[in-house]
Every structure is written in C-alpha cells, then in structure tokens.
Amino acid sequence: MATSGLQHVAAMYAGVVAPPLIVGAAVGLSGTELTFLTGASLFTAGLATFLQTLGIWKIGARLPFVNGVTFAGVAPMLAIVDTTDDKSDALPVIFGAIIVAGLLGFLAAPWFSRLVRFFPPVVTGTVITLIGVSLLPVAFGWAQGPNPKAEDYGSTTFLSLAAITLVVVLLLRRFTRGFLKQVAVLVGLVIGTLIAIPFGVTDFSPVTEADIVGFPSPFHFGAPQFALAAIISMCVVMLVSMTESTADMLALGEIVDRPADEKTIAAGLRADTLGSAISPLFNGFMCSAFAQNIGLVAMTRIRSRFVVACGGGFLVLMGLSPVAASLISVVPRPVLGGAGVVLFGSVAASGIQTLVKAGLEKDNNVLIVAVSLAVGIIPITAPEFYHAFPETAKIILDSGISTGCVAAVLLNVVFNHLGSGKDDDQVTAPMEPGEDISGSATAKAAHVH
Numbered sequence: 101m102a103t104s105g106l107q108h109v110a111a112m113y114a115g116v117v118a119p120p121l122i123v124g125a126a127v128g129l130s131g132t133e134l135t136f137l138t139g140a141s142l143f144t145a146g147l148a149t150f151l152q153t154l155g156i157w158k159i160g161a162r163l164p165f166v167n168g169v170t171f172a173g174v175a176p177m178l179a180i181v182d183t184t185d186d187k188s189d190a191l192p193v194i195f196g197a198i199i200v201a202g203l204l205g206f207l208a209a210p211w212f213s214r215l216v217r218f219f220p221p222v223v224t225g226t227v228i229t230l231i232g233v234s235l236l237p238v239a240f241g242w243a244q245g246p247n248p249k250a251e252d253y254g255s256t257t258f259l260s261l262a263a264i265t266l267v268v269v270l271l272l273r274r275f276t277r278g279f280l281k282q283v284a285v286l287v288g289l290v291i292g293t294l295i296a297i298p299f300g301v302t303d304f305s306p307v308t309e310a311d312i313v314g315f316p317s318p319f320h321f322g323a324p325q326f327a328l329a330a331i332i333s334m335c336v337v338m339l340v341s342m343t344e345s346t347a348d349m350l351a352l353g354e355i356v357d358r359p360a361d362e363k364t365i366a367a368g369l370r371a372d373t374l375g376s377a378i379s380p381l382f383n384g385f386m387c388s389a390f391a392q393n394i395g396l397v398a399m400t401r402i403r404s405r406f407v408v409a410c411g412g413g414f415l416v417l418m419g420l421s422p423v424a425a426s427l428i429s430v431v432p433r434p435v436l437g438g439a440g441v442v443l444f445g446s447v448a449a450s451g452i453q454t455l456v457k458a459g460l461e462k463d464n465n466v467l468i469v470a471v472s473l474a475v476g477i478i479p480i481t482a483p484e485f486y487h488a489f490p491e492t493a494k495i496i497l498d499s500g501i502s503t504g505c506v507a508a509v510l511l512n513v514v515f516n517h518l519g520s521g522k523d524d525d526q527v528t529a530p531m532e533p534g535e536d537i538s539g540s541a542t543a544k545a546a547h548v549h
Contacts, residue, residue, distance in 0.1 A: 104402050105410030108166050109418075112390045113286055116145050116168040116415075118443060119385055121436065122238050123174065126181045127190050131306040135426040137383060140316040141169050143419025144384030148375030149412030152368065152389070153405040161360065161368030163352050164397050164408040167375055168415075170388035171447055172227075172340045173198075175234040176333045176499035177385070179479075183494055189325060195380035196324035197334035202377025202386070205338045209369035212342055213362050218517070219343040222465045223508040225454030227340050230476040230504040232448025237480060239444050243437030257299055258434040265292035265438030273442075285439050292435035301434070306426040314422040316382040324380060329496060334386070336502040338373065341388040345372050348389040356403040464515040471511060476504025 120137040129137060148167035155162045177194050184190040205212075243262035244254040252258070269288035273281060280287065296302045349368045353360035360368070368389075375387040397403060418424045459465050478485050479500045486497040496502055 104407045108411035119169040140383035144379040146412045146415030148387040151371040153409040160371040164405045166390045166393040169385045173337045173386045179498040191321040192325040196326040197330040201334040201338040205373030210366045213365040222458035226472045226508045229451030235444040239440030242433045246433040261434040262438035265435045296432045301432045333496045345389045468511040472508035475507040476500035
C-alpha cells in the first residue's frame with residue numbers, strides 16, 4: 101500500500117507544485133515564501149484527496165482519485181496578479197475568490213451533475229487544450245532564466261539546460277518502463293538540477309533555511325479579500341474544474357468497474373468544491389481530480405481507494421515538512437522550463453485526445469472548436485487586445501481559459517441544442533489530388549448541404 105501510494109504521489113507531484121511556483125514567481129515571493137506556498141499546496145492536496153477517497157456523509161466519490169491544484173486556475177490567477185497594483189494583495193484576492201467559488205460550487209454540485217449534457221467532449225476538449233496552450237508561455241519563460249531583466253536572460257546556457265532536461269525526460273519516457281517511466285518528469289528535474297550545479301545557477305539556500313517540521317499557518321499571506329471580477333473569473337474556472345472532474349469520474353468508474361452514477365458524481369463534486377473552499381484557509385489553491393493518476397490506476401490495476409488515500413497521507417506529511425517542500429525550490433528555472441514543456445504540452449495533448457472523440461466530422465462542432473480556440477488564444481497571441489477595457493473586466497478577459505470556456509459552452513448550446521442546430525452536417529471534404537471539379541462535385545454531392 102505504501103509503495104503504491106508513493107507511486108501516485110510521484111505521478112502527480114510535478115503537477116501539484118507547478119501552479120504555486122508559477123503564481124508565487126509572478127507575485128514575487130522569496131525562496132522561503134515560495135517553499136511555504138508549495139508546502140501548503142501539497143498539504144491541501146492531501147486533505148482534498150482524503151475527502152474524495154474516504155468521504156464523509158454525501159461528500160466524496162469514494163473512488164481512487166488523487167486531488168491537487170488544478171491547472172485550470174493558473175492563467176486566471178496570473179491575470180489577477182497582473183491587474184493588482186499592490187502585489188502583496190494578489191494572493192489574498194485570489195484566496196477570497198477561490199473560497200467564494202468553492203462554496204458556490206458545493207451548493208451547485210447536485211444540479212451540476214444533471215447538466216453533463218451541456219459539457220460534451222467538444223467543450224471539455226477545447227477547454228483542456230486551452231489550459232495547456234495557455235501555460236506553455238510560462239514554460240518558455242522559465243527556460244530563459246529566473247529574471248527577465250537580467251543580462252543573461254535567454255542565454256545559451258539557460259536554454260541548453262532547458263533542452264537537456266527536455267531530452268532526459270523524453271529518453272526516460274521512451275526507453276524505460278513501469279515506475280521509472282511514470283516519474284520521468286521528476287527524475288528529469290533531478291538530473292537537470294545536478295547538471296546545472298557546475299554552471300552556478302542552483303541555489304540550495306531554501307533547503308538550508310527550511311525547518312524540518314512546520315505547519316501551513318492559516319492565512320499566512322493575509323486575510324482573504326473579495327473582489328467581484330476575481331470571483332467571477334474563479335467561478336468560471338470552478339465550472340471548468342467541475343466539468344473536468346465529472347469526465348474523470350466517468351472514466352475512472354469504467355476502469356474500476358463501478359460506473360459513476362448521478363449520485364456518485366454529485367458526491368465527488370462536493371469533495372472537489374469543499375476541498376477548494378478549505379484550501380485557501382491553509383494558503384492552498386483550487387483543487388481538482390488529477391487525470392494522470394487515472395492512467396496509473398488503469399496501468400497498475402490497483403483499484404483500491406485506500407491506496408490512493410495512503411498517497412494523500414504522504415502529501416499531508418510532505419506539506420508538514422518544509423524541507424521536503426523546499427526541494428522543488430532548488431530546481432533552477434531553466435530546468436523547470438524544460439520539464440514544463442512536457443508537462444504543459446501533455447495537458448494540451450490530452451485536450452486534443454478528447455477532441456478526437458468530439459465528432460469533428462460535423463460542421464457545427466468544427467465551428468465551436470475553431471471559434472472557442474480563437475477566443476481563448478487572444479490573450480496569448482495579442483496580449484494588448486483588451487487594453488481599452490476596464491481593469492476589472494480584464495481580469496476575466498485576459499484569461500483565455502475563462503473566455504474560451506464560456507464561448508465553447510454558449511456555442512455548443514446554440515449549435516447543438518437550439519432549434520435546427522441539431523443537424524448532422526458533415527464537414528465538406530477537400531478534393532483528392534488529381535480530381536477535377538466536375539468529378540468532385542458529382543462524387544461529393546451527397547455530402548454537401
């Protein structure tokens with residue numbers, strides 16, 4: 101049980117620590133504070149995993165789910181940081197918005213479990229793809245170095261370290277099997293850090309300054325603040341997270357031969373949302389089910405929820421040990437950047453996998469994906485696009501995940517649920533090479549509407 105639980109922790113560790121590292125760096129936290137924030141995320145991930153696997157009352161799907169910080173919230177949180185004048189207020193504003201979103205999600209869980217039909221693969225796949233694409237610029241920024249204003253930012257040394265880490269992760273994924281393959285990102289970070297030591301870019305001070313035992317003191321960064329625009333943005337993220345978790349529960353239910361019914365989904369969503377509402381109390385972020393651990397359950401065929409609960413216990417212990425949490429702070433930014441390309445790219449790839457099942461042979465679905473992706477990518481490709489809008493509106497609009505999700509849901513309702521939008525128009529196929537116009541028109545007349 102212990103080794104299997106550790107394997108679940110290893111499979112999702114990099115995913116849990118990445119969001120606090122991204123947000124903490126954007127806020128400008130010191131190495132010690134960054135260690136604290138990372139430990140808090142590990143601790144709250146363990147608590148959320150307990151809620152999901154063991155459950156209390158009608159809370160918890162009681163399936164082998166690992167919960168942790170959701171990537172869906174990173175881009176909106178960065179938008180909140182960017183639009184907050186005093187960066188010391190950014191985390192309290194984020195925590196306040198997550199508390200409200202979590203409580204509203206908890207109340208909405210029973211009704212949301214009945215609205216699954218409005219979140220088909222064409223919507224969830226688009227949103228997951230946007231999550232990965234929105235995070236890739238963060239990995240590229242890490243690869244260039246820790247300080248954008250420094251003269252060596254983007255130097256060949258930093259980029260080489262990122263490239264070496266990326267190659268190590270790819271080689272491990274290609275030529276190893278079992279446990280080592282699952283922890284390829286973690287091993288890549290270790291090897292990349294060791295290689296970086298001779299270049300003088302590895303800082304061990306966070307480890308030497310960290311205590312062996314510590315507790316994530318409540319509201320360490322200040323009392324939560326409640327800003328309407330931030331709350332709306334995180335509520336949209338909560339809808340995305342609940343949609344993701346619903347899809348994960350349906351998938352995991354099939355794997356463990358216990359299909360997730362409406363009651364199970366509602367209980368699982370209560371665990372997600374309550375875990376998210378409690379997390380800010382201990383300086384953690386919004387929590388959601390980790391899809392990579394579903395793959396681990398399928399691969400190992402170890403279906404016990406108590407094994408995953410054991411993994412949650414390890415997460416809590418790591419969160420209570422600042423030294424353990426500080427280890428990730430030692431990893432140089434370029435090394436994190438190399439691993440981040442795989443980590444964030446995999447998120448985008450999983451979204452594309454979902455879109456493959458979305459029925460893209462239909463014109464309606466192609467339009468939904470095309471427009472939603474375009475709307476969601478605006479903040480990445482044209483960062484100043486919404487410069488004329490009020491600051492409060494920019495918190496929402498500068499999050500491609502939030503705007504892309506809203507666009508996907510609305511377009512899906514318009515094209516696939518209202519009036520004549522339920523047709524099955526096929527995408528008009530292009531002409532085959534060497535095919536003349538008349539031949540094409542005759543051969544494909546049956547497919548053109």
